[in-house]
Amino acid sequence: MGRSPCCSKVGLRRGPWSTKEDTLLSNYIQQHGEGQWRSLPKKAGLLRCGKSCRLRWMNYLRPGIKRGNISEDEEDLIVRLHGLLGNRWSLIAGRLPGRTDNEIKNYWNTHLLKKLKSAGINPKPHKDLPKPPKVKKSEGGAAGKKQRKQKKAVVAADNEKISNQDGSKLGGGGGGEEPPASKSSEEQVNNPPKTKVYLPKPIRVSSVFSRTSSYDSLASGTSSSDGGEAAEKAVEVVSYVPVEWPPLFELEDTNYGVCGGGEEDDFLGGGYILPVLHQSDSISSDVNMLEKVYDEYLQLL
DNA sequence: AAGCGCCGCAACCGCCATCTG
DNA sequence: GCAGATGGCGGTTGCGGCGCT
Numbered sequence: 191m192g193r194s195p196c197c198s199k200v201g202l203r204r205g206p207w208s209t210k211e212d213t214l215l216s217n218y219i220q221q222h223g224e225g226q227w228r229s230l231p232k233k234a235g236l237l238r239c240g241k242s243c244r245l246r247w248m249n250y251l252r253p254g255i256k257r258g259n260i261s262e263d264e265e266d267l268i269v270r271l272h273g274l275l276g277n278r279w280s281l282i283a284g285r286l287p288g289r290t291d292n293e294i295k296n297y298w299n300t301h302l303l304k305k306l307k308s309a310g311i312n313p314k315p316h317k318d319l320p321k322p323p324k325v326k327k328s329e330g331g332a333a334g335k336k337q338r339k340q341k342k343a344v345v346a347a348d349n350e351k352i353s354n355q356d357g358s359k360l361g362g363g364g365g366g367e368e369p370p371a372s373k374s375s376e377e378q379v380n381n382p383p384k385t386k387v388y389l390p391k392p393i394r395v396s397s398v399f400s401r402t403s404s405y406d407s408l409a410s411g412t413s414s415s416d417g418g419e420a421a422e423k424a425v426e427v428v429s430y431v432p433v434e435w436p437p438l439f440e441l442e443d444t445n446y447g448v449c450g451g452g453e454e455d456d457f458l459g460g461g462y463i464l465p466v467l468h469q470s471d472s473i474s475s476d477v478n479m480l481e482k483v484y485d486e487y488l489q490l491l
Numbered sequence: 492a493a494g495c496g497c498c499g500c501a502a503c504c505g506c507c508a509t510c511t512g
Numbered sequence: 513g514c515a516g517a518t519g520g521c522g523g524t525t526g527c528g529g530c531g532c533t
Contacts, residue, residue: 240519241503291522
């Protein structure tokens with residue numbers, strides 16, 4: 191590659207992971223939890239750098255990871271989220287339970303980019319979108335790394351919430367992702383993070399729009415990233431034209447659908463994409479959460 | 492069957508934010 | 513306030529598989 195190895199230490203293995211290495215890593219993390227990636231390889235008996243271990247775990251070994259077979263609905267959502275968020279793959283991945291940022295990034299670069307281009311659309315990478323401000327330093331001071339873990343745990347907690355409510359039907363995805371070392375959701379409730387940016391909650395969504403409507407909407411302006419102004423962006427975002435609700439997914443998606451419908455906010459174009467929960471208050475809280483998410487983004491943009 | 496080129500994906504790298512001492 | 517450690521993210525690379533000639 192011509193680059194220097196990420197780890198100064200020589201003698202570390204690189205390249206594809208063997209099943210034995212996977213097993214070692216999985217076993218270690220199951221026993222000791224995530225974290226301490228630097229020291230993890232040594233403790234786990236792996237000749238890998240910590241970063242490599244983390245990547246392998248996050249993208250492949252973590253429970254609940256879905257591999258391949260990205261559905262049209264997921265694809266549609268990716269396109270739409272990319273229109274909204276740009277190349278913030280981790281955020282996009284957060285909306286797709288079981289999908290990793292790496293996978294989505296690859297899928298975008300290999301499939302969707304071509305698809306969009308072949309459709310006469312030139313989706314710009316939205317690099318010129320103003321980056322959302324990073325999460326401010328913790329106000330408590332001592333929050334520290336815990337807060338970052340909390341940030342992650344919020345997602346996990348949300349996933350858990352969903353899975354608890356719908357019986358963990360998310361294909362082992364969002365609900366299945368349970369960072370062993372993350373704080374309990376209880377703790378999240380007691381110590382809500384004071385982050386400015388709400389991490390998107392991985393949810394399973396139905397496609398609110400036809401394929402063409404997504405691509406069309408992209409073509410019609412979402413990709414016009416040169417503007418980049420907040421209002422413009424907002425207009426672009428809400429310029430998606432909703433179509434009639436598609437039938438809810440079968441099986442694992444039976445509990446997810448689309449709420450709203452452009453009555454209030456047009457997050458992701460015309461309707462909230464929300465888990466259809468059984469508890470009405472949960473619905474409203476999620477609506478509020480998404481409102482916050484979207485409002486935050488509008489402000490940031 | 493062999494050679495070649497393309498494509499997809501796993502993995503790596505650099506950079507940045509944050510925490511800790 | 514500073515430096516080192518750690519974790520996370522996005523961009524990029526390179527290998528292997530596959531199809532075409």
